Amino acid sequence: MKHFAMLAAMAVAIAGCSDDGPKTKNTPPVRVQMSAGEAASAASANALAYRMFDKLYKQSENVAFSPLSAQMALAMTANGATGETLDEMLAVLCPDASLADLNSLYGKLYNTLPVTDKRTRVAMANSFWHDNAVVPNSGFCATLSDDYGAIVRAYDVKNKSAAADAVNGWVKDATNGVVPELVDADQIKSFVIANALYFKSEWTEKFDMKDTKNDMFTNSDFSTSSVPFMNGEMDGRYTEFGTTEIAELPFGNGAYTITLVLPERGCMPDKALAEIAADPGALDATLKNCEVRVKMPRFKLETRMQLQEVYKAFGIERAFDSRAQLTGICVAGATLSCIVHACSVEVNEDGAEAAAATATGGDLAVVGPMGASIEIDRPFAYMIREASTGVILFMGAINKF
Numbered sequence: 001m002k003h004f005a006m007l008a009a010m011a012v013a014i015a016g017c018s019d020d021g022p023k024t025k026n027t028p029p030v031r032v033q034m035s036a037g038e039a040a041s042a043a044s045a046n047a048l049a050y051r052m053f054d055k056l057y058k059q060s061e062n063v064a065f066s067p068l069s070a071q072m073a074l075a076m077t078a079n080g081a082t083g084e085t086l087d088e089m090l091a092v093l094c095p096d097a098s099l100a101d102l103n104s105l106y107g108k109l110y111n112t113l114p115v116t117d118k119r120t121r122v123a124m125a126n127s128f129w130h131d132n133a134v135v136p137n138s139g140f141c142a143t144l145s146d147d148y149g150a151i152v153r154a155y156d157v158k159n160k161s162a163a164a165d166a167v168n169g170w171v172k173d174a175t176n177g178v179v180p181e182l183v184d185a186d187q188i189k190s191f192v193i194a195n196a197l198y199f200k201s202e203w204t205e206k207f208d209m210k211d212t213k214n215d216m217f218t219n220s221d222f223s224t225s226s227v228p229f230m231n232g233e234m235d236g237r238y239t240e241f242g243t244t245e246i247a248e249l250p251f252g253n254g255a256y257t258i259t260l261v262l263p264e265r266g267c268m269p270d271k272a273l274a275e276i277a278a279d280p281g282a283l284d285a286t287l288k289n290c291e292v293r294v295k296m297p298r299f300k301l302e303t304r305m306q307l308q309e310v311y312k313a314f315g316i317e318r319a320f321d322s323r324a325q326l327t328g329i330c331v332a333g334a335t336l337s338c339i340v341h342a343c344s345v346e347v348n349e350d351g352a353e354a355a356a357a358t359a360t361g362g363d364l365a366v367v368g369p370m371g372a373s374i375e376i377d378r379p380f381a382y383m384i385r386e387a388s389t390g391v392i393l394f395m396g397a398i399n400k401f
Contacts, residue, residue, distance in 0.1 A: 003134060003190030003332055007339040007360005009073040009307075010171050011066030011197040012178035013384055013394045014346045014353000029255030030116045031388040037101030038108060042389050043280075044094045045071055045105075048314075049392045050277035053381075055310045057270040057397060059220045064301035064343045064396035066197055066356030068109070073195040073358035074311070075102050076126060076150065077319070077336070079143045080329035085318040092314045107147040113386060119252030120201035125174040126150035129167055129192040131157035136191075136330050144193075160185040167359070171196055175355035178344050182304075182357045189337055191329060194359045199384065199393060201251035202351035205234035207294075209349050217297055218378045219400035220268060227297045227401045229377075230349055234294065237287035238372035244272040246283070247292050247374045251351055254387060258352060259283075260296065261381040262374060269381035269397040284390065296376040299398055300346040307339040307358070336360065345394055347382075354384060354394045 034042060049067035056063055071093060078089040078099060086099070094102045113122045128144050130136050132154040144150035153170075155163035164185040171182045174196035183192065207230040216224045236257075237248040243264040248257050263272040276283050308320055318324055319336045326334040343356040384394040 003131070003330065003334045004337045005077070005191035005193065005326070005329065005334040005360070006183070006187055006189050006337050007073045007077060007358055008167065008171070008182050008192055008194040009066065009069040009340070009358005009360065010175055010179045010182050010195070010342040010356050011069040011394060012175040012344045012353060012355005013199040014178070014355070025119065025253070027118045027253055029253050029387070030112065032108065032112050032116065032386065034108070034389060035104065037097050038105040040097040041094045041101045041105040042391050044096055046280060046390060046392050047277070048092065049395055050273060050280070051314065052310060053273055053395055054270060055313060056305070059268055059399060062301050062396065062398050062400065064303045064345045064394070065305070065341060066343050066354070066358070066394050068391060068393045069195050069197040069356035070307055070341050070358045072106050072126070072148070073193055073339070073360040075106055076128070076144055076148055076193050076195070077360050079103070080137070080140045080326050080334070081319065082328055083325040085323070085325040088316045088318055092311065092316055103143065103147040109391065110149050116386065117201070117252040117255035120256055121198070123174065123176070123198040125196045127170055127194045128152045129163070129194070130154055131190045133157070134190055134330055137328055140328050157188060157190055160188040163188045167192055167194060170194070171357050174198065175357060178353070178355040179342050179357050182342050183340055183359055187338060187340060191334055192359050194357060196355070196357040197393065198355045200353040201256055203234065204250040204252060204254060205232070206351070207232040207349040212298070212349060216377065217401050220379045221400070225401040229295050229297050231295050233291055236290070236292040238290050238292050238374065239286040239288060241283065241286060242275055243267070244275065245374050246287065247294065247372070248287055249292065249294065257385055257387055258347070259383040259385060260374065260376060262376050263379070265378060269379050269399070273381050291371045293371065293373040295374070297398070297401065298348040301396060302344045304340070304342045307341050308336065311339065343394070345396060352384065356394065
């Protein structure tokens with residue numbers, strides 16, 4: 001009998017105070033070194049992130065998701081796929097690299113992202129849950145454990161409520177309580193593959209709370225809202241990408257940054273990101289070191305969504321129907337029923353905190369003499385990235401308040 005499986009991914013990002021003392025402030029970030037295959041996989045991951053944003057974007061709503069969390073859960077599942085099912089997954093996840101390269105990249109990120117910056121807390125957790133009446137493939141479990149650090153747990157699928165409580169309890173712990181629930185009881189299947197990602201960091205140079213003042217934000221429907229705007233100056237990077245203003249501001253000791261993408265007035269963030277996606281290398285090539293004067297709203301987003309239709313639109317179809325070749329998970333095989341993703345992102349005067357879950361650093365450069373100013377008073381996009389690899393941890397857009 002073929003079994004049903006679900007993917008769950010959850011991510012949390014919070015820009016907030018760090019618990020580390022002054023002794024960590026001058027500790028340089030650790031650069032993540034990648035092989036050619038890992039670098040190709042990272043480039044594919046970011047290209048897919050832009051495609052996912054384009055599918056998830058709605059002008060009337062705010063957007064928050066974690067490409068890293070959502071893709072890692074699917075990559076774990078790919079290790080149980082064979083034949084055309086695997087081909088479809090790899091064509092989306094890493095068209096220019098192999099599954100071995102993808103596993104190597106995510107294994108490296110799992111082990112290095114938490115230690116790249118002493119002023120930033122990054123926690124990544126993976127898990128594979130299965131019905132206690134089903135015997136999973138030992139090789140599949142070994143790969144998830146060795147390459148993704150995944151724990152393997154059993155539950156009784158006949159007691160869906162208790163099984164959901166077990167998965168959600170794990171998610172809550174992995175995201176420091178920011179995402180308390182990811183799956184519903186009716187989403188529990190024979191298998192659940194889950195990823196959780198938690199990020200919390202202070203700004204390299206904090207905004208002063210006393211400089212935060214209410215001002216008007218023009219929403220995507222051209223109405224206006226009075227919201228608190230943070231004001232400050234910090235060493236960062238800035239460029240004008242066509243008619244789009246882009247500022248990159250560092251967290252902690254510089255291993256992580258937030259990239260703020262501000263389209264010209266009257267334009268929306270999806271169009272601006274589409275221009276960047278067409279030539280992603282040009283973004284980092286044109287960003288220049290400078291002191292950036294920033295005026296931006298603080299914000300907090302919480303989202304929960306299902307991603308199976310997004311992946312189907314990209315060409316992953318067999319995994320979700322009777323043609324699924326997932327016999328690497330168990331001998332009887334499995335079919336993906338849904339991919340649940342939850343994400344929370346908060347940015348304030350202290351920094352950022354973010355978390356995501358999915359169930360299925362560069363050195364700080366010397367600042368140049370030029371200065372720049374950016375006032376984010378209309379719809380904008382954001383990306384939280386690891387600096388040395390460019391990997392996008394969190395992504396989204398603020399269209400309204």
